[in-house]
Amino acid sequence: LGRKQTNMAHCYRAWSWEALVVKSLVFARAGSPVELPCSYSTYISHGFTLEWRYAAPGTPAIQVLYYNGKLYWVHSWESRMVLVQNPPVSGLASVKILSVQPSDGGLYICDVTNPNDWTGSGQGLINLTVLVAPSVPVCQLTGSTYTGDDVTLTCHSSEGFPTPVYSWSRETGSAPLPPSSVVEDRHTGSLILTNLSATFAGTYICKASNDLGVAACSIAVKVVGGVLMGVFLLVLVVCFLVLSVTITLSTSEFHTSALLCEGTESPRGLINRCSTSCLLFLTGCVLFKKNKCSVLFCAKCMNHNTQLRLMINGK
Numbered sequence: 001l002g003r004k005q006t007n008m009a010h011c012y013r014a015w016s017w018e019a020l021v022v023k024s025l026v027f028a029r030a031g032s033p034v035e036l037p038c039s040y041s042t043y044i045s046h047g048f049t050l051e052w053r054y055a056a057p058g059t060p061a062i063q064v065l066y067y068n069g070k071l072y073w074v075h076s077w078e079s080r081m082v083l084v085q086n087p088p089v090s091g092l093a094s095v096k097i098l099s100v101q102p103s104d105g106g107l108y109i110c111d112v113t114n115p116n117d118w119t120g121s122g123q124g125l126i127n128l129t130v131l132v133a134p135s136v137p138v139c140q141l142t143g144s145t146y147t148g149d150d151v152t153l154t155c156h157s158s159e160g161f162p163t164p165v166y167s168w169s170r171e172t173g174s175a176p177l178p179p180s181s182v183v184e185d186r187h188t189g190s191l192i193l194t195n196l197s198a199t200f201a202g203t204y205i206c207k208a209s210n211d212l213g214v215a216a217c218s219i220a221v222k223v224v225g226g227v228l229m230g231v232f233l234l235v236l237v238v239c240f241l242v243l244s245v246t247i248t249l250s251t252s253e254f255h256t257s258a259l260l261c262e263g264t265e266s267p268r269g270l271i272n273r274c275s276t277s278c279l280l281f282l283t284g285c286v287l288f289k290k291n292k293c294s295v296l297f298c299a300k301c302m303n304h305n306t307q308l309r310l311m312i313n314g315k
Contacts, residue, residue: 024125029212030132034100035084038093038110038124047115050093055107064095102159105130133213134160137189139206146224149196153219155189155206164208171203196223 028034036052052064064081065072066088073081084094093110110124134157143151155166166189170177177200183192189208193200201223207216 024127026126026128028097028100028128028130030102030130031099033096033098034128035094035096036108036110036126036128038095038112038126039091040093040112040122041091042112042114042117044089045114045116047113048089049111049113050088051109051111051113052095053109053111055109100128100130102130102132102161104128105161130161131212132159132161134164134208134210134215136215137164137166137206137208137217139204139217139219141219141221145196145222147196147198150192150194151196151221153191153193153204153206153221155191155208155217157208157215160208160210162210164210167207167209169205169207171205174202175199193221198223198225 026034026036038052047068048066049068050064050066054063063074063077064083066083069087071083071087080098082096082098084096085092093112097104105128108126108128110126112122137155137157140154141151142154143149145151153168155168157164165186167186168184168191177193181194181200183194184190189206191204191206201221203218203220205216205218207214209215
């Protein structure tokens with residue numbers, strides 16, 4: 001044991017880069033095969049060992065081991081990696097990943113050990129970068145789209161290396177926007193629109209791109225103007241009034257009808273009040289499908305109207 005420790009220490013003191021020639025940077029497109037190059041210049045003798053290790057945290061320390069003429073694989077790599085030269089006994093220790101995945105990126109170590117030739121032992125480092133085209137981005141809108149408000153459009157791809165850059169545009173034929181009201185960040189994918197007006201309405205398209213490809217998404221912006229808001233609020237008020245009258249008339253039924261159509265006010269005022277009440281009551285009954293609540297009340301109301309009209313006309 002003591003001798004083995006001494007030999008290993010000597011190995012790491014005496015290895016030479018001249019004995020091991022390794023390309024340090026490797027780039028590969030996701031899904032394609034990639035070769036991790038490693039070569040050596042020493043003779044093969046008893047105890048010759050080749051190790052490939054993946055330096056990512058949480059992975060097994062040894063991925064490929066060739067020792068004394070036998071090849072050993074870690075199970076997770078056996079179907080995805082092959083030796084370029086098998087057995088690796090003629091100065092070539094390179095391996096090939098058959099279909100590289102984004103998770104394969106990282107630092108790999110090629111370690112050649114020859115106990116009978118310490119100057120021919122050593123390590124090489126290979127940094128693998130996996131290139132990935134941008135995934136289809138997701139477009140989102142944050143904020144309210146009323147006239148005068150500000151909104152932020154965001155665009156992000158969950159995958160892509162090199163990191164995608166983002167660009168926003170509007171559908172063909174759209175009117176140009178005021179430059180002072182648009183703030184675009186090509187790195188984060190955000191587009192800020194300030195002081196909204198009808199000109200801002202339309203479809204916005206975001207493109208995520210890198211050296212491997214382009215992907216896009218789109219989102220529609222609908223600006224709600226002041227006039228439309230006024231109409232919307234008026235409709236809400238009318239609905240509220242109809243609902244209030246309907247509930248009141250439904251609870252008191254015919255007693256309420258008598259109060260609505262009898263009083264001390266002028267005949268013309270009474271006619272107008274009865275007609276308005278009947279209209280609202282009928283509308284509420286239709287909306288809430290209370291079919292039996294409308295006929296008797298409105299018949300009585302209209303009967304009062306007829307009698308009052310005869311009185312006003314002197315008949």
